[in-house]
Amino acid sequence: MSKTREDMKQSAFQRAQSSLKSFSRRVKREQSSCRAPISFLQLRANTNKQPDRRGNITVIPWTVSAQRGNTISQKENRIVVQEDGYYLVFGQVLFEGQRAFMGYVIQSWSSTEAETRPTELLRCLQDITVGAHDNTCYTAGTVHLLQGDELEMVVPFRPSALISLEADSTFFGLIQLN
DSSP states (O other): OOOOHHHHHHHHHHHHHHHHHHHHHHHHHHHHHHSOOOOEEEEEEOTTSOOEEETTEEEOOEEEEEEESSSEEEETTEEEEOSOEEEEEEEEEEEESOOSEEEEEEEEEOSSOSOOOOEEEEEEEEEOOTTOOEEEEEEEEEEEEOTTOEEEEEEETOTTOEEOOOTTTSEEEEEEOO
């Protein structure tokens, strides 16, 4: 019946260790059950199609390169938001050839406004210096979007822009933050 101090220390240590393991499993289980899955969608330029030139703008043809969740989807060359919230919007375009200024605009078509004009969300503008042949333009930002909003990337005022359609050079996407 008599336990040595060493036995008592060992026993207390084992109980504490067991309690810690149990607590750790419970915290992990509670965290995973409370956390909503994150949705994201990344599009890459579709190499099977040429960019669509509409008057003074160029629209890049897109295809899905990565997607998770169901709160963001693709419709033609736009990204459609299925749930109100905050989102990280990002995009990159690799411009080829010599030009003075190149860039693009990421715009939102609101599902709630009666107007049919888009709202500019992000803009990227690059000055391609003399002698440079290629240049990427990357931008990202956090925005509040509503269900039904549609996002589109356009290259304005450069209908003759040479755009790389490689997946690692030209992409556009959205990550749900909440």
